[in-house]
Amino acid sequence: MQWLYLYFPSLQLDSLLNQQAYHQPCVLVDKNKVLQANPEARQWGIKIGTGLAQAALLCAQLKVIAYDAKQEQRLLLQLAQRLYQTSATLYLDPPQGLLLQTSDMLRLYNGLDAYWQQLQQPLKERGLNYHYASAHSPLAAQVLARVGNDRLLKDQRQATKLLSQLPIHGAGLEYKLALQLERLGLNTLGQAQALPRSALGQRLGQNLVTYLQQLDTHSAPERSAYRPPEHFRQRLELLYEIEQSTALRFPLKRLLNDLEAFLGPRQLRVAGLSLGLEYREQNAERLHIGCSDGEYRGEAWLALCMLRLEQLQLQAPIIAISLNTKGQMPWAPLAAQLFEPPGGKLTPGQLISRLQNKLGDHAVQQVYLRDDHRPERSFYQGPPHSHYQTQPATIALRPSLLFALPQALGHKPNHQWCILSGPERIQSGWWDNVSICRDYFIARNPMGQICWLFRTPREEWFLHGYFS
Amino acid sequence: MASPDHRCQSSFYPNLDAHLQGGWPQTGLVELACGPMGIGELRLLLPLLAQAQSRLQVWINPPAELNGQALAQHGIDLSQTLLIRCQNPQQALWSAEQSLNSGCCSHLILWAPKLTAPQAKRLQVSAKDNQALIFWLNSQAEPSTSALPVSARLSLSPLATGLRLQIHKYQGQWPQHPCQVDMHALWPSLTVPSHRPTHLVKAPINNIVALPLQLR
Numbered sequence: 001m002q003w004l005y006l007y008f009p010s011l012q013l014d015s016l017l018n019q020q021a022y023h024q025p026c027v028l029v030d031k032n033k034v035l036q037a038n039p040e041a042r043q044w045g046i047k048i049g050t051g052l053a054q055a056a057l058l059c060a061q062l063k064v065i066a067y068d069a070k071q072e073q074r075l076l077l078q079l080a081q082r083l084y085q086t087s088a089t090l091y092l093d094p095p096q097g098l099l100l101q102t103s104d105m106l107r108l109y110n111g112l113d114a115y116w117q118q119l120q121q122p123l124k125e126r127g128l129n130y131h132y133a134s135a136h137s138p139l140a141a142q143v144l145a146r147v148g149n150d151r152l153l154k155d156q157r158q159a160t161k162l163l164s165q166l167p168i169h170g171a172g173l174e175y176k177l178a179l180q181l182e183r184l185g186l187n188t189l190g191q192a193q194a195l196p197r198s199a200l201g202q203r204l205g206q207n208l209v210t211y212l213q214q215l216d217t218h219s220a221p222e223r224s225a226y227r228p229p230e231h232f233r234q235r236l237e238l239l240y241e242i243e244q245s246t247a248l249r250f251p252l253k254r255l256l257n258d259l260e261a262f263l264g265p266r267q268l269r270v271a272g273l274s275l276g277l278e279y280r281e282q283n284a285e286r287l288h289i290g291c292s293d294g295e296y297r298g299e300a301w302l303a304l305c306m307l308r309l310e311q312l313q314l315q316a317p318i319i320a321i322s323l324n325t326k327g328q329m330p331w332a333p334l335a336a337q338l339f340e341p342p343g344g345k346l347t348p349g350q351l352i353s354r355l356q357n358k359l360g361d362h363a364v365q366q367v368y369l370r371d372d373h374r375p376e377r378s379f380y381q382g383p384p385h386s387h388y389q390t391q392p393a394t395i396a397l398r399p400s401l402l403f404a405l406p407q408a409l410g411h412k413p414n415h416q417w418c419i420l421s422g423p424e425r426i427q428s429g430w431w432d433n434v435s436i437c438r439d440y441f442i443a444r445n446p447m448g449q450i451c452w453l454f455r456t457p458r459e460e461w462f463l464h465g466y467f468s
Numbered sequence: 469m470a471s472p473d474h475r476c477q478s479s480f481y482p483n484l485d486a487h488l489q490g491g492w493p494q495t496g497l498v499e500l501a502c503g504p505m506g507i508g509e510l511r512l513l514l515p516l517l518a519q520a521q522s523r524l525q526v527w528i529n530p531p532a533e534l535n536g537q538a539l540a541q542h543g544i545d546l547s548q549t550l551l552i553r554c555q556n557p558q559q560a561l562w563s564a565e566q567s568l569n570s571g572c573c574s575h576l577i578l579w580a581p582k583l584t585a586p587q588a589k590r591l592q593v594s595a596k597d598n599q600a601l602i603f604w605l606n607s608q609a610e611p612s613t614s615a616l617p618v619s620a621r622l623s624l625s626p627l628a629t630g631l632r633l634q635i636h637k638y639q640g641q642w643p644q645h646p647c648q649v650d651m652h653a654l655w656p657s658l659t660v661p662s663h664r665p666t667h668l669v670k671a672p673i674n675n676i677v678a679l680p681l682q683l684r
Contacts, residue, residue: 345569345570345571346570346571346572347572348524348550348570348572350570351524351566351567351570351572351573352550354566354570355552355563355566355567358559358562358563358566359552359554359559359563362553363552363553363554363555363559364550364551364552365550365551365552365553366546366547366549366550366551367534367536367539367546367549367551368536368546369536369537369540369546375535375537376533378535378536378537379533379535379536379537380536381551384550385547392537392540392541394537395541397538397541397655397657397658398535398537398538398541399535399538400510400511400514400534400535400538400539400542401505401506401510401530401531401532401533401534401535402532402533402534402535402538403532403533404532404533418628420657420658421657442657442658444626444628447503447504447507447626448504448507448625448626448627449504449505449506449507449626450506450507450508450658451506465532465535466505466506466532467506467508467511467655467658468505468506468507468508468509468510468511
């Protein structure tokens with residue numbers, strides 16, 4: 001079996017800096033030691049392991065970011081998710097490594113070179129620094145990648161030769177063990193490999209023997225291979241704090257591109273996104289962005305998200321954003337789209353989603369009927385396309401425009417009004433405490449408006465609507 | 469003479485169709501200056517809306533609740549009806565433009581007090597590009613005097629028989645003398661037949677019905 005190991009020495013820093021062009025020295029620091037540094041910082045003489053105080057002395061404009069092991073783990077998972085589309089079997093090797101089984105994939109890609117081309121694409125897109133090596137065993141590939149071998153070795157003898165030439169301190173052994181070997185006069189890995197295993201085991205412990213054995217073990221590691229998640233969930237930490245909601249466009253676009261890469265090959269679409277905004281000193285906020293028809297394209301989602309974000313007043317600067325999906329469903333081309341008239345760019349569902357995201361859910365409504373004789377209760381407004389309709393409750397003529405609250409007329413219609421029809425008595429609702437007793441008239445007023453009037457038993461007159 | 473641009477859709481009022489040489493324009497922006505609401509401006513449109521329901525019909529900012537019972541009575545398919553309420557005029561125009569540009573809206577009824585020439589132009593272009601007809605209803609007694617780029621501009625005034633339409637502009641035609649729309653055939657209980665005098669008839673006193681005694 002053939003194995004490929006990818007090693008990302010500065011995964012978190014590269015992901016942060018990839019958000020935008022940043023050419024200032026920048027380091028990741030954990031426990032007062034520099035863990036990752038960008039090339040600009042290295043030019044100032046800052047190395048991995050340099051103390052924070054010394055680094056600050058070397059470069060005054062140094063940008064210092066705290067290392068976050070959890071975040072790096074998340075980034076590694078995201079990367080695995082992306083690479084899974086190229087390579088079927090892969091193993092996570094936290095914190096900074098990925099192990100890929102290549103022999104099964106070579107037939108698909110017609111050779112190692114084409115396969116490697118495909119693999120490099122997402123790594124370049126993300127601006128990651130990486131080292132790689134391929135070898136006959138997982139451990140050999142790992143050791144070679146970590147020393148920066150950066151070659152695809154097709155032959156086992158080549159790999160073995162390279163391994164045997166490795167200095168003992170670069171072989172990925174524990175520092176103490178490497179020191180013991182060095183004191184025995186073994187300066188390269190090959191010298192240690194040449195000695196009898198049983199003698200080495202007695203003198204230096206079982207760990208070394210296991211290590212040497214694993215260097216030649218072709219089989220897969222014992223842990224389970226990476227399985228992609230069923231639902232999309234991603235978080236993006238921002239290099240800068242964002243203070244304007246519209247500036248979220250660019251980081252959001254990255255997340256949505258990943259969403260598209262997640263949904264597309266699975267032939268899925270989602271009906272809603274939950275966008276989390278993490279504020280600097282306040283609780284995170286979640287926005288729900290809906291699309292009733294379901295959508296998988298990043299660009300369509302970006303347009304909907306921006307409509308919602310334009311309305312938003314940020315409470316504090318944003319330091320990170322996250323994206324979850326809600327309601328995944330299989331993607332099916334809409335049959336109606338085939339026959340729609342020329343110029344049709346959206347389906348009604350897409351139009352409604354767009355309007356709702358801009359105006360709010362309550363601004364876009366559909367009218368539904370209800371079996372009730374009280375005019376103001378005989379219909380209601382609800383979210384569009386619930387596909388529920390009854391027959392009209394009455395065959396008596398009703399006005400097309402109705403006031404939610406009847407307007408007091410203040411006087412009895414005088415001789416200038418022309419009563420066209422009436423009275424129609426509506427007495428209903430005794431069962432739910434909103435009982436009405438009204439005599440309705442249709443009348444034309446002096447201005448020519450055709451009004452729907454009613455009279456209460458107390459001889460008060462109200463205007464309730466217009467036969468517009 | 470009938471080029472494809474000037475195709476018409478019937479208004480389902482025979483005398484209006486005859487007067488407009490075919491009816492409403494197929495696409496574009498039609499300004500209706502209605503004066504006070506409730507004189508019959510929707511009755512003028514309902515027969516057309518009831519017939520053309522292959523795509524959405526969008527109502528933006530009606531001045532009161534849109535009574536679903538009345539619409540259903542007149543044969544409007546409520547599942548193809550979208551009601552949008554906006555807080556400010558910009559949003560209303562944005563919604564109108566989005567609805568038109570989506571291509572899934574065939575008729576749009578917009579209540580808006582005023583449009584500027586660029587706004588009217590944008591709506592007109594969106595409607596034409598997407599095969600839609602937009603009716604802009606405003607409460608002015610007379611249409612705006614400035615030359616707005618609209619397909620048709622009419623002002624409405626009430627009559628006992630229906631409506632009196634003054635046609636100020638109709639694309640492809642000369643301004644014409646006023647036209648009377650007889651609504652008695654469709655709304656017999658709201659209008660009087662047209663062979664009676666067409667000015668506003670005064671209410672006969674005996675039309676006012678006394679409330680039954682037991683309720684007083």
